[in-house]
Amino acid sequence: MYKIFSSSLVLIALFCVQGTSAWVAPSGISNRARSEPLHALKIGKNYKPKWKKKETLAEQEGSAAPQEKGITGTINVVFQSGENSISTIANPGTPIRDVATQAGQFIKYGCGKGECGTCAAKCGGQWIKPCIAVIPGDVVPGEDYVIEVKEVKNKAKSSGKFYSFRSFIMGFYNNVLGMFAFVKTRRAAKKNYDERMEFEAMVAKRTAEKKAAKAAKEAAESE
Numbered sequence: 001m002y003k004i005f006s007s008s009l010v011l012i013a014l015f016c017v018q019g020t021s022a023w024v025a026p027s028g029i030s031n032r033a034r035s036e037p038l039h040a041l042k043i044g045k046n047y048k049p050k051w052k053k054k055e056t057l058a059e060q061e062g063s064a065a066p067q068e069k070g071i072t073g074t075i076n077v078v079f080q081s082g083e084n085s086i087s088t089i090a091n092p093g094t095p096i097r098d099v100a101t102q103a104g105q106f107i108k109y110g111c112g113k114g115e116c117g118t119c120a121a122k123c124g125g126q127w128i129k130p131c132i133a134v135i136p137g138d139v140v141p142g143e144d145y146v147i148e149v150k151e152v153k154n155k156a157k158s159s160g161k162f163y164s165f166r167s168f169i170m171g172f173y174n175n176v177l178g179m180f181a182f183v184k185t186r187r188a189a190k191k192n193y194d195e196r197m198e199f200e201a202m203v204a205k206r207t208a209e210k211k212a213a214k215a216a217k218e219a220a221e222s223e
């Protein structure tokens with residue numbers, strides 16, 4: 001118990017040190033900013049994200065027809081997301097992922113290799129995975145190839161803010177979770193170790209008893 005308590009204290013101390021160093025020299029802040037006092041750093045509302053979501057061709061060109069944007073293709077593709085739909089054109093064999101990006105259709109991806117199902121969309125009553133699927137070659141001429149994608153509420157537009165209140169809370173929460181997990185794992189490991197030691201001691205005791213009995217038997221026979 002004492003060991004667990006002391007290891008928890010060490011972890012809390014580490015957490016505090018980490019937190020302090022994050023205040024002094026957070027990653028992503030220039031060397032000049034590192035030497036400035038905290039109140040001079042551009043944090044909170046003044047923080048300017050380093051990157052912003054890159055505009056797609058569709059966003060740059062607005063609502064112009066696909067041909068006017070330089071998109072070519074023989075198949076009419078329609079992306080439906082809730083009440084919204086976006087029409088575009090594509091050639092057979094083109095990855096649906098690329099077609100969606102060109103058309104400005106947001107699709108949320110996870111693994112990006114057809115394993116997790118995050119991007120799953122419906123097409124002709126069947127589920128497809130846009131991250132790996134391509135526009136088929138057997139679409140009937142003149143018919144639309146309709147892909148129903150899931151509605152996504154939160155689209156990432158920029159990197160998060162440093163030092164937002166939520167980031168502090170989440171950081172603290174994660175550290176507490178980590179400490180609990182550490183203590184729990186150590187307890188389980190200690191129990192396991194004690195059981196193993198107990199078993200090994202029992203085996204050693206029985207072996208010694210057997211050896212002693214064998215020696216006594218041999219001594220009795222030789223007399």
Ligand code: FES
Nearest residue numbers: 110111112117131
């Ligand atoms: S992103 Fe995982 S299956 Fe498409």
